[in-house]
Amino acid sequence: MTRRPSRWAICGVLGAIAITLAGALTACGSSSGAGGKQSIRFVWWGNQDRANATQQAVSLFEKKYPNIKVSTEFSGYAAYVQKLTTQIAGGAAPDVIQVDRPTFGEYQQKHVLTNLSGNKNLNLGNIPSELLSGGQANGGQYAIPAGQTTQMIVYDEKLFARAGVTVPTTGWTWQEFQADMEKVGQATGVPGTTDFGWAVDWFDSWLHQRGKRLYTDNGKLDFTADDLTAFWTMTSDMRTKKGVSSPQATTKMDGSTQNSALVLGQAASEMNYDSNLTSYVSSYKGTLSEAPLPSDGTGPSQSGMAALPPVYFAVPTQSKHKDAAAKLLNFLVNDPDAGKALGATRGLPANLQTRQQVCASASPASKAVCAYEQTAKDKIGPSAGWFWPSGSSAIKTDFQQVYDNVIFGKTSPASAAAQVISDANQSLNS
Amino acid sequence: MTSQVLTRSAPSRAERVVARRPRRRRDRGAAYVFLSPWIIGAALFTIGPMVASLYLSFTNYDLFTAPKWIGVQNYIRMFTDDNHYWNAAFVTLKYVLISVPLQLALALAVAMLLSRPRRGQGFYRSAFYAPSLLGASVSVALVWRAMFGSGGTVDRVLRVFGIHTGSWVDQPQYALLTLVGLSVWQFGAPMVIFLAGLKQIPRDLYEAAEIDGAGPARRFLSVTLPMLSPVLLFNLVLGIIHAFQAFTSAFVISSGRGGPSDSTLFYTLYLYQRGFVDFRMGYASAMAWVLLVVIGLITAVLFRTARGWVFYAGEDK
Numbered sequence: 038m039t040r041r042p043s044r045w046a047i048c049g050v051l052g053a054i055a056i057t058l059a060g061a062l063t064a065c066g067s068s069s070g071a072g073g074k075q076s077i078r079f080v081w082w083g084n085q086d087r088a089n090a091t092q093q094a095v096s097l098f099e100k101k102y103p104n105i106k107v108s109t110e111f112s113g114y115a116a117y118v119q120k121l122t123t124q125i126a127g128g129a130a131p132d133v134i135q136v137d138r139p140t141f142g143e144y145q146q147k148h149v150l151t152n153l154s155g156n157k158n159l160n161l162g163n164i165p166s167e168l169l170s171g172g173q174a175n176g177g178q179y180a181i182p183a184g185q186t187t188q189m190i191v192y193d194e195k196l197f198a199r200a201g202v203t204v205p206t207t208g209w210t211w212q213e214f215q216a217d218m219e220k221v222g223q224a225t226g227v228p229g230t231t232d233f234g235w236a237v238d239w240f241d242s243w244l245h246q247r248g249k250r251l252y253t254d255n256g257k258l259d260f261t262a263d264d265l266t267a268f269w270t271m272t273s274d275m276r277t278k279k280g281v282s283s284p285q286a287t288t289k290m291d292g293s294t295q296n297s298a299l300v301l302g303q304a305a306s307e308m309n310y311d312s313n314l315t316s317y318v319s320s321y322k323g324t325l326s327e328a329p330l331p332s333d334g335t336g337p338s339q340s341g342m343a344a345l346p347p348v349y350f351a352v353p354t355q356s357k358h359k360d361a362a363a364k365l366l367n368f369l370v371n372d373p374d375a376g377k378a379l380g381a382t383r384g385l386p387a388n389l390q391t392r393q394q395v396c397a398s399a400s401p402a403s404k405a406v407c408a409y410e411q412t413a414k415d416k417i418g419p420s421a422g423w424f425w426p427s428g429s430s431a432i433k434t435d436f437q438q439v440y441d442n443v444i445f446g447k448t449s450p451a452s453a454a455a456q457v458i459s460d461a462n463q464s465l466n467s
Numbered sequence: 468m469t470s471q472v473l474t475r476s477a478p479s480r481a482e483r484v485v486a487r488r489p490r491r492r493r494d495r496g497a498a499y500v501f502l503s504p505w506i507i508g509a510a511l512f513t514i515g516p517m518v519a520s521l522y523l524s525f526t527n528y529d530l531f532t533a534p535k536w537i538g539v540q541n542y543i544r545m546f547t548d549d550n551h552y553w554n555a556a557f558v559t560l561k562y563v564l565i566s567v568p569l570q571l572a573l574a575l576a577v578a579m580l581l582s583r584p585r586r587g588q589g590f591y592r593s594a595f596y597a598p599s600l601l602g603a604s605v606s607v608a609l610v611w612r613a614m615f616g617s618g619g620t621v622d623r624v625l626r627v628f629g630i631h632t633g634s635w636v637d638q639p640q641y642a643l644l645t646l647v648g649l650s651v652w653q654f655g656a657p658m659v660i661f662l663a664g665l666k667q668i669p670r671d672l673y674e675a676a677e678i679d680g681a682g683p684a685r686r687f688l689s690v691t692l693p694m695l696s697p698v699l700l701f702n703l704v705l706g707i708i709h710a711f712q713a714f715t716s717a718f719v720i721s722s723g724r725g726g727p728s729d730s731t732l733f734y735t736l737y738l739y740q741r742g743f744v745d746f747r748m749g750y751a752s753a754m755a756w757v758l759l760v761v762i763g764l765i766t767a768v769l770f771r772t773a774r775g776w777v778f779y780a781g782e783d784k
Contacts, residue, residue, distance in 0.1 A: 147529065149531060430744065437724075438551070442729070
């Protein structure tokens with residue numbers, strides 16, 4: 038019997054050489070699956086409830102497609118983006134990824150994502166076109182909306198009632214909203230709403246109501262320093278009258294429920310996307326209700342609200358198992374059982390049939406999302422026009438950092454606005 | 468005469484050298500073999516990346532597309548057109564200037580207390596050293612945030628005395644102080660070095676000073692400090708370098724944002740944001756090189772001026 042050096046020995050020697058040459062060890066990695074069984078990686082960010090639901094849907098998928106094994110990873114948002122970007126840069130991208138509007142713009146413009154339009158494994162027929170449009174660019178479908186969300190104000194019913202504030206049936210005008218929030222703050226001692234100047238998202242809504250938006254279609258700024266000054270002057274006026282939360286509460290805001298001023302009892306209401314409603318309900322001790330954003334006009338074009346995907350799914354161009362990835366995507370979006378498992382953990386299901394089914398049988402929190410979107414139906418516009426280009430992540434961070442200087446009185450809204458414009462132009466051009 | 472002597476002694480020295488050379492060469496070869504793990508490691512994981520980052524600092528690099536050469540534009544933008552940058556540099560400098568002297572003073576004071584033999588001194592030394600073992604860890608920073616956050620221990624204790632400060636970590640005027648406090652609390656490492664230094668000071672110097680009528684203050688100023696000055700220099704240089712590179716505490720306490728109002732946006736944290744949040748790796752590399760040069764310059768200046776204030780025993784001064 039001739040002794041041939043084992044595969045491991047060869048790999049060991051090659052590996053040693055590879056290290057000294059600073060070469061690629063990956064040649065020895067196990068890339069081929071045995072017996073035609075494919076292994077794909079699926080990553081996302083989110084809370085534990087989303088992870089449990091997704092894991093359940095993935096097991097259903099593996100049962101239906103025994104030849105595809107799905108390994109999953111999830112983490113918090115910031116860690117997720119850093120890790121994913123580094124993996125993509127290193128050529129080790131997962132097969133199915135979750136993106137949001139800033140990262141979609143970033144990755145799409147850097148040609149990292151696969152064009153999925155016309156993919157034979159993927160049926161998009163039951164997803165409304167106004168929702169699909171958010172994942173399109175240059176005529177291709179580069180990301181599939183995982184669900185639908187829209188903007189809302191979530192408020193504590195009891196605190197509002199104690200101040201004698203009721204939400205007008207057609208929603209607030211900005212003037213009414215300002216007055217009511219100040220009334221809540223002065224009557225209950227809890228500021229009426231979380232200072233919404235911190236997030237570029239609410240400024241985006243405010244701009245849409247004025248026929249503008251954050252970015253033009255070719256990724257330039259579509260607002261002026263005057264617009265931002267007006268917006269921040271309004272929030273600053275409200276702060277002096279207890280209409281919005283204190284600087285100490287506002288500076289902590291990051292969109293998560295654990296740092297939310299509303300949940301921490303430092304504000305009586307908060308602007309957010311309704312896909313977070315389930316988290317609010319599970320972590321808030323009072324009774325919550327929802328209202329549409331304030332608006333001075335009527336109809337979807339002036340509401341500042343749109344049917345946005347809270348997150349999308351996408352397949353990186355580096356994926357070696359694009360067919361299997363598309364099958365998983367198709368299953369997550371269209372399969373009734375997957376829909377049941379996922380519920381509203383990524384907003385309302387994107388697939389209209391699944392949505393009906395989930396809304397009919399979901400938990401009270403998911404039902405509240407359905408009910409809210411039903412009542413606000415006339416105000417929800419299409420997601421086209423809400424595209425965020427490459428560089429928008431940096432702008433979102435900078436926006437909050439600069440606003441911190443405003444709330445702590447280090448600078449005026451006007452000079453802060455000028456700084457945001459100059460920083461943003463740098464981020465968009467780099 | 469002298470030339471004769473030289474010519475006579477020269478060959479013999481040459482002979483000796485020739486005779487020794489082969490063995491030395493063999494030794495040197497062995498030395499390099501034994502050093503090779505370190506050399507390979509240093510070349511691959513330290514020098515290589517450093518050279519790469521120097522190159523990247525002259526480019527626009529977003530991780531996805533190939534680096535684009537833009538000359539010194541990153542450096543120009545940094546110095547002329549970036550408000551956060553100067554703020555970060557200023558915050559870091561403030562942190563270094565406050566935390567390093569405080570930490571060294573506390574370390575020296577505790578070292579002097581512990582240098583006298585007493586019961587349980589081993590326990591006290593370990594107890595005071597323990598925080599610096601935990602120091603750079605994320606968990607301690609998390610505890611710190613909980614202590615100084617809203618409704619935290621500090622807020623509650625102060626409330627007993629009728630002082631309402633609210634959350635320290637969420638107010639720009641206090642947030643940096645909590646980081647300084649965390650750093651000063653970790654005085655264990657310089658303390659141990661001071662202790663060793665104090666042991667080296669000959670007793671007879673103190674006895675002589677006492678006989679001459681020197682009080683405790685005079686003995687400290689004229690005996691302890693000068694004799695300890697080499698150790699002081701060592702601790703100062705290390706302390707300054709560490710403080711300039713502080714990252715973990717600010718990252719954890721401000722959730723990676725450097726807030727509130729950029730008050731804890733350390734240089735390294737801003738560098739990290741540019742690199743790993745905005746993916747402007749070229750800009751971040753340029754920032755890293757500026758930091759390296761600044762730390763190098765400060766260290767050089769310290770060593771240069773040290774000739775004036777550091778006293779080495781056995782030296783004529």
